[in-house]
Amino acid sequence: MRAFIFSMMLLLTTTLSFATENKMSDTPSKVKLTTSLGEIIIQLNHEKAPISSANFLTYVNEGFFNNTIFHRVIPGFMAQGGGFDTDFNQKAVHAPIKNEADNGLPNKRGSIAMARTNVPDSATAQFFINYKDNASLNHTSPTPSGWGYAVFGEVIEGMDVVDAMAKQPTGNRGGHQDVPKTDIIVEKAEVIQ
Numbered sequence: 001m002r003a004f005i006f007s008m009m010l011l012l013t014t015t016l017s018f019a020t021e022n023k024m025s026d027t028p029s030k031v032k033l034t035t036s037l038g039e040i041i042i043q044l045n046h047e048k049a050p051i052s053s054a055n056f057l058t059y060v061n062e063g064f065f066n067n068t069i070f071h072r073v074i075p076g077f078m079a080q081g082g083g084f085d086t087d088f089n090q091k092a093v094h095a096p097i098k099n100e101a102d103n104g105l106p107n108k109r110g111s112i113a114m115a116r117t118n119v120p121d122s123a124t125a126q127f128f129i130n131y132k133d134n135a136s137l138n139h140t141s142p143t144p145s146g147w148g149y150a151v152f153g154e155v156i157e158g159m160d161v162v163d164a165m166a167k168q169p170t171g172n173r174g175g176h177q178d179v180p181k182t183d184i185i186v187e188k189a190e191v192i193q
Contacts, residue, residue, distance in 0.1 A: 030156075030193040031060055035070075036185040037165060040129075040158035041192070042112055045151075048103040052114050052123070052152035055097045057191065059125050064091065065189035072128075072178045075166035079184075080115055080128040086183055088174055093124035101139035101148035108133045110155045110162075120147035129155060129162050 033040040044053040059065055065082060068091065072080040084090055099120045107113055111130050114123035128149075130137075139148035155162060165184050173179040 028057055028191040028193065030191070031056070032188075032190055032192045033065070033158075033186050034188045034190075035161060036183065036187060038158060038161035040161050041156050042153050043156045044153040045105060048105050049100045049150060049152035051097050052100050052150050055094075055114075055123075055125075056127065056152060058094065060189045060191060063189075064125060065186050068186045070165055070180065070184040070186070071176060073165050073168065073170055073180055073184070074131075074178050076131055077134065078128040078130050079162055079165045080126060081184075081186060082115070083126040086185060091125065096122045096124050099123065099147050100150040100152070102142070103139075103150065105151035106133070106135070107137040107149060107151055108154075110159050111151045112153045112155065113137065113149045113151045116149065118144065120144060123150065131162070131166060 027046050029044050029046065031042045031044065033042065044056065046053045059082070067086055068082060069084055069086055069088075070079050070081040071084045071088070096116075096119075097114070099114075099116070101120075105111065107130050109130055109132050112127055113130065115126035115128050116123040137149045140146040165180070168180045168182060168184060170178045171181050
């Protein structure tokens with residue numbers, strides 16, 4: 001009887017494990033940004049940043065990022081996009097999401113994180129890619145100054161394209177600083193896996 005129960009438990013565990021693996025593999029995990037400077041491929045981290053990853057995919061699947069620009073590029077810091085169209089109009093967004101910066105993922109070179117206002121749970125569509133390890137952006141405590149910025153993936157191909165953005169001259173535009181003088185356009189954002 002014990003052998004039968006053990007066999008059934010093993011079968012159930014194996015079945016659940018297989019189902020979980022299949023569910024995870026069915027979840028889109030890679031997004032390609034085709035930009036005016038080249039392609040960037042991002043690997044999302046659904047396990048540690050499920051809300052941010054799902055939010056990003058919603059915007060990708062809606063075509064929201066198509067024909068948007070990287071509107072803030074600071075060499076040695078980060079490149080930010082996902083908020084403005086090529087006419088520099090801010091796009092309408094969905095409701096803000098919960099800040100997942102306490103997920104253990106660091107703001108390191110090549111990581112992608114949610115941009116937000118001073119309010120911790122205010123991120124919508126804007127994101128940024130870190131040029132260097134930006135430990136000052138990491139979560140340190142659940143306080144307004146310690147919440148940090150939620151990393152939800154990383155660039156796995158095309159970091160040279162991100163680096164090329166930092167070489168573009170920037171200036172002021174519409175009250176915004178560090179705006180590339182020549183638009184760096186996300187021509188298309190699409191799920192590739």
